[in-house]
Structure formats: C-alpha cells, structure tokens
Amino acid sequence: MIVFDNVWFSYREREVLKGVSFTANFDERLAVLGESGVGKTTILKLILGLINPDKGKIIIDGTDITQLNEEEIIPIRRKFSIVFQEGALFDSLPVKENVAFFMRELLKLPDEEIYRRVRELLRRVGVEDAEELMPEELSGGMHRRVAIARALAVGKTKMFLYDEPTAGLDPVNSERIMVLIKDLADKENIGFMIITHVIYVAWQLCNRFIFLKEGQIIFDGNKDELIKTDISAVKDFIKELFFRI
Amino acid sequence: MSMGNQIKKTLADLQDFYLLSINCILKLFKRPFYFDDIIEQMEYSGSASVFIVSLVCLFVGMALSLQLSAELSGLGLKMYTGKIVGIAVIREIGPLVTALVFIGRVGAGQTAEIGSMILGNQIDTLRVYGIDPIKKIVIPRVIASVLMLPCLTIIGDLVCLIGGYYIAVFMSNQSGSFYWSSIIEDLTFQNVFSGTIKPFIFGYLISCISCFYGLTTRGGAKGLRTSTTKAVVTSIVTVIATDFILTRILFYALGFNV
Numbered sequence: 110m111i112v113f114d115n116v117w118f119s120y121r122e123r124e125v126l127k128g129v130s131f132t133a134n135f136d137e138r139l140a141v142l143g144e145s146g147v148g149k150t151t152i153l154k155l156i157l158g159l160i161n162p163d164k165g166k167i168i169i170d171g172t173d174i175t176q177l178n179e180e181e182i183i184p185i186r187r188k189f190s191i192v193f194q195e196g197a198l199f200d201s202l203p204v205k206e207n208v209a210f211f212m213r214e215l216l217k218l219p220d221e222e223i224y225r226r227v228r229e230l231l232r233r234v235g236v237e238d239a240e241e242l243m244p245e246e247l248s249g250g251m252h253r254r255v256a257i258a259r260a261l262a263v264g265k266t267k268m269f270l271y272d273e274p275t276a277g278l279d280p281v282n283s284e285r286i287m288v289l290i291k292d293l294a295d296k297e298n299i300g301f302m303i304i305t306h307v308i309y310v311a312w313q314l315c316n317r318f319i320f321l322k323e324g325q326i327i328f329d330g331n332k333d334e335l336i337k338t339d340i341s342a343v344k345d346f347i348k349e350l351f352f353r354i
Numbered sequence: 355m356s357m358g359n360q361i362k363k364t365l366a367d368l369q370d371f372y373l374l375s376i377n378c379i380l381k382l383f384k385r386p387f388y389f390d391d392i393i394e395q396m397e398y399s400g401s402a403s404v405f406i407v408s409l410v411c412l413f414v415g416m417a418l419s420l421q422l423s424a425e426l427s428g429l430g431l432k433m434y435t436g437k438i439v440g441i442a443v444i445r446e447i448g449p450l451v452t453a454l455v456f457i458g459r460v461g462a463g464q465t466a467e468i469g470s471m472i473l474g475n476q477i478d479t480l481r482v483y484g485i486d487p488i489k490k491i492v493i494p495r496v497i498a499s500v501l502m503l504p505c506l507t508i509i510g511d512l513v514c515l516i517g518g519y520y521i522a523v524f525m526s527n528q529s530g531s532f533y534w535s536s537i538i539e540d541l542t543f544q545n546v547f548s549g550t551i552k553p554f555i556f557g558y559l560i561s562c563i564s565c566f567y568g569l570t571t572r573g574g575a576k577g578l579r580t581s582t583t584k585a586v587v588t589s590i591v592t593v594i595a596t597d598f599i600l601t602r603i604l605f606y607a608l609g610f611n612v
Contacts, residue, residue: 159478183484191482197475211483263483 116165127324140311143321196256250282269301391494400502415517440537448511468568503557
C-alpha cells in the first residue's frame with residue numbers, strides 16, 4: 110500500500126505539492142491527472158524515493174521511506190516497475206542490451222539465458238525485430254515498448270508506474286501502448302499508476318482518478334464520481350472525454 | 355536571485371562537490387567493480403585523445419622554441435634553447451596544456467553525457483533498480499581520467515619537445531644532438547617528478563568537476579549548455595590555480611631555488 114500523508118515538496122522557491130494526502134493499494138489502476146507542471150511526476154519520484162519531501166510522510170508497505178537512506182530504500186524501489194516519460198533508454202546501448210542491462214547487472218544470469226529472455230520480452234511487447242537497433246533509430250511507440258520490456262526484465266513487481274506513457278505518440282501508437290499496458294496488468298495481475306494529462310488514456314485504463322491543481326488534490330474518485338463531479342476545473346479537464354466516449 | 359541566495363547556493367554546491375569527491379574515494383574499494391566501464395572510459399579519454407593532444411602540443415612546442423630562439427639569440431645564448439624548452443615543457447607547459455586539452459575534449463564530454471542521462475531520466479532508472487550512479491557512472495570516469503591524463507601528458511611532453519626540436523634545428527640552425535643532450539641533462543628526478551605528479555591530481559579534479567556539473571544538470575538543452583560551460587570554466591580555473599599551488603609546494607618539497 111502507498112500512503113501519502115500531508116506531503117509538501119518544493120523545487121527551490123517554487124512550491125509544487127502543498128499537503129498532498131492519498132492512499133493507494135498495489136492492485137489498483139490509478140491515474141494521476143492534471144495540467145503540465147502541477148507535480149504529477151513529482152509524486153512518482155517521491156513514491157520511488159528519488160527525491161525527499163520537505164514535509165509529510167510517504168509510507169510504502171508500512172515503511173516510512175522519507176527516513177531511509179539510498180541503500181535502505183532499494184528493496185522498496187524493487188516493489189515497482191517504472192517506465193519513465195520517453196522511455197529513458199540508455200542511448201549508448203542497442204535495444205537488446207538495454208533490455209539485458211538489469212538482468213546482467215542485478216540477476217547475474219549467463220549470456221545465453223539473458224538473450225533468450227530478451228527475445229521473449231521483445232516478442233511480448235511486439236518489437237522483436239528491433240533488437241539490434243539503437244534507441245535513436247526507434248519510433249516513439251517502439252521506445253515505450255522497449256522501456257516496458259526492460260521494466261519487465263527484472264521479474265515480477267507489485268505495481269507498474271508509467272510516466273506519461275502516450276506523450277508525443279500518434280493515436281495509433283497511443284492505442285497500442287494502452288492495449289499493452291492493460292494486457293500486462295491483466296496477465297501479471299498487478300496494478301498500475303499512470304501519470305498523464307490525457308484524460309482519454311486514463312479513462313480507458315484506470316478505475317480511480319486523482320486530479321491535481323496548484324499542488325493540491327482537488328478530486329479523488331472513480332468513473333461514476335468523475336462523470337458527475339461539480340468541480341469546475343475537473344469538468345473543464347474531462348470535457349474532451351465526452352466527445353470521445 | 356538575491357546576493358544572499360547566491361552565496362547560499364554556491365556554498366551548497368561546494369558542499370555537494372566536496373561530498374561527491376569524497377564519495378568517489380570512499381566507494382572506490384567497495385563492490386561491485388565495473389571493470390568494463392573503466393576500460394571503455396580509458397579508451398574514450400585516453401587513446402581517443404592522443405591525436406588532439408599531440409597536435410596541440412606540437413604547435414605549442416614549436417611556438418615556445420621559436421620565441422626562445424629569437425630572444426636567446428639576441429643575448430648570444432641560443433644554445434640554451436633546448437635546456438629551457440625542456441624544463442618548461444616537462445615541469446609546466448606539458449602537464450598544463452595537456453590538462454587544458456583534456457578539459458575541452460574529455461571533461462566537457464563527461465558533463466554533456468551525464469547531463470543528458472539526467473535529463474533523460476537514465477540516472478534515475480539506474481537508482482530505481484539499485485545501481486549506484488556514483489559507482490557505475492562517476493567512478494569509472496574518474497579512474498580513467500586519473501590514469502590516462504598522466505599517459506597523455508608524457509606523450510604531449512614528447513611531442514612538444516619534438517616541435518621545439520624542429521624549430522631549433524631547421525629554423526634556428528642549432529645542433530640537434532646538443533638540443534637533445536641538454537634536455538636529457540634536465541631529466542632529473544625533481545623535474546620529472548614535478549611534471550608527472552600534477553596530471554594525476556588534474557585528472558581527478560577535472561573528472562570530479564565534470565561529473566558534478568553533469569549530475570546537477572537541470573532544465574533541458576539550455577541547462578545542459580549552462581552546466582557544460584560551467585564545468586569547462588571551473589575546470590580551467592581550478593587546474594591553473596592548482597598548478598600554481600602544486601608548483602609552490604613542489605618547489606619547497608624538492609628544494610628548487612627561487
């Protein structure tokens with residue numbers, strides 16, 4: 110379980126989060142929504158302990174991670190698989206080495222076994238022909254798929270975290286990534302948290318929605334509550350949805 | 355930003371830099387060891403830099419020899435060209451010029467590469483999976499710089515002296531054998547030690563500064579430009595200031611007369 114208890118965070122003098130509190134189970138399908146710069150990605154980085162809050166507690170599976178050092182937090186981070194915005198592939202390595210990277214570094218498997226698993230993972234995400242390509246030769250959609258394959262490579266985790274998984278993609282590729290995210294969650298039977306500003310993506314994939322505005326949560330609810338909300342900022346945000354569904 | 359905040363930020367940066375430099379040494383002997391990364395970085399910062407270091411040192415050696423020949427011939431002391439070129443290159447100019455070329459080629463590259471990894475969330479990806487970026491990214495670069503800069507300096511010294519020889523012999527009509535014998539005469543322990551200890555320290559400083567600015571890159575392409583510029587400027591100033599301090603210490607320790 111993830112618990113945010115009155116979390117405050119600022120980048121230098123700019124306050125990004127102002128007393129954010131919420132609770133989420135690992136098996137939930139949760140979307141964190143809001144305009145650019147409201148602190149969505151900050152929440153994701155706080156969950157992973159990549160940054161520390163100015164105030165408040167972040168409790169993961171009963172452990173307050175704000176009190177842990179870089180070594181103590183590693184087991185907490187391993188509970189999550191993360192796909193950063195635009196994939197965060199290592200640009201000096203070809204696709205197969207990107208996917209093999211953490212298997213080699215963490216699992217210390219023999220090369221034969223690593224490459225067998227790499228081929229299997231790339232086939233699973235639908236980019237089996239790209240294993241020799243360099244990241245700069247991949248399209249945006251392929252980038253995300255390889256990043257998902259790499260996230261899967263280290264074994265089963267408790268929750269997937271996706272940072273803007275469809276940002277910059279055309280509708281066809283966005284749809285493919287959405288199908289892949291849903292398919293993985295169904296097959297692996299684990300939940301996910303999606304950081305996005307695209308309401309349609311969140312609607313298609315998630316059953317709980319958290320809206321951020323000016324550093325605070327202004328809405329936290331399910332699909333029914335979202336449709337019926339009276340909060341004008343949320344209503345403005347979901348207008349697009351009514352045209353698409 | 356107000357003056358007070360600027361001072362606070364500078365002090366915080368200095369503290370972070372100090373912590374990074376100390377961490378590099380403390381983590382050096384802790385597992386895991388990334389030997390492949392060290393070899394890759396040695397190839398990039400060492401053998402791939404030989405040509406540019408040699409080219410710059412050749413011209414510096416020729417220019418130095420030309421200046422000295424002109425001045426010394428007016429005094430009737432042209433035969434000392436080799437001796438003065440030798441001492442200047444081995445003790446001072448070789449290590450300094452090589453370090454400056456190293457800053458431009460390797461230091462700037464390290465900042466840009468690590469900065470781009472920060473902006474692309476690649477460093478965060480390493481941290482998420484429990485791989486320490488200091489051990490995986492910074493330490494191999496620091497080790498490679500500490501080992502390769504002295505090697506490049508020796509090559510640079512040699513090429514500088516060859517450049518000086520060309521001018522002394524073919525333009526200033528001096529004796530080639532006398533040029534080399536006066537240089538060999540100057541290859542004393544004090545001179546060689548004073549010229550070879552500096553690159554180890556310069557390599558460590560350049561790499562730590564470059565990695566520090568890379569790791570603190572923020573704000574997209576503009577931020578990357580700023581951090582690379584800062585890394586190069588800070589490295590140049592630090593190397594030149596350290597060179598003076600080291601020279602003073604070595605003069606005292608090795609018993610040179612001022």
